[in-house]
Amino acid sequence: MPELPEVETVRDGLARHTTGATVTDVEVLRASSVRRHLPGPADFAARLRGRTLGAAVRRGKFLWLLLDDDEALTAHLGMSGQLLVHHAADAPEHRHLRVRLNLAVPGAPDRVLDFVDQRTFGHLALAELVPTADGGPGGRGSDLPALPPAVAHIARDLLDPYLDRDAVVAAVRWRRSELKRALLDQTLVSGIGNIYADEALWRARLDGARPTDRLRPVQVRTVLGAAEEVMRAALRAGGTSFDAMYVDVNGSSGWFERELAVYGRDGLPCLRCGASVVRRPFMNRSSYSCPRCQPRPRSVRRLQSAAAFL
DNA sequence: CATGACGCCTGTCAGC
């Protein structure tokens, strides 16, 4: 599934293969894939035709292509979304193709930009960029001073040079919640999904159920640093699988299989201490952790022994 | 306001 490193790989591919291209035609094959574009699929297509695609920008797992007139084509890949660039002449008809943009590229053969999405959690939309308090993607005074409204509430991510880490540490400790919930909250720091949260917690030797307001600042800083390390490693691995004309978010699946330390390793030995990795239900999904390296907080242990007693 | 639960959606796989 596309997480921040995969989205960044896609952004980079789009920057190199669609910047300067003109949209000659738009085909919306599944209306719900543009459900966030409230005026509807016909309006989406009509307003996109004839436009020229500009810079590719990302924040967390949102990405958008700048258009003229302070507008942008926004994209979220959801769980299974892909943005694929092909030569128009030999573009495959993917089974889960949802939206196709036909592109004219100056001095090059025509291309298509395909939005492919099996589980349809992803979406495209057109949005007017709005000024934001934090100065937008490039910080205050930059030439990218605005965000799509759908991204305005999303915090900067761990690959963003303008991220204020001290502020994130303070915000996490200010929370009255559990550490993993805070890591997944995109309004505190963006881009961390279920997989990277578990990997970061394992590296930091912290259990996700730790109460945020009882963590030391250095513990929060450590887990954030771990999340950044894992994502940078995934980005390096995913970035190498890039073909000149083919943007594939599945390029890093090999990295997942080889490098994940705890996620999905239910019952297998912890790579650090050998104890059996455990899986627990968490927010309608799963958390994986090492019960020895990542001891549960006292409060949770009390509840567990009480439950066992009953 | 802050926090948490839930629904959205499709395909795969284990179990019967």
Add this chain to the structure above:
DNA sequence: TGCTGACAGGCGTCAT
């Protein structure tokens, strides 16, 4: 074999 249910999971919306 064919069916059923669990699971994957980010994010917007609604409830507490």
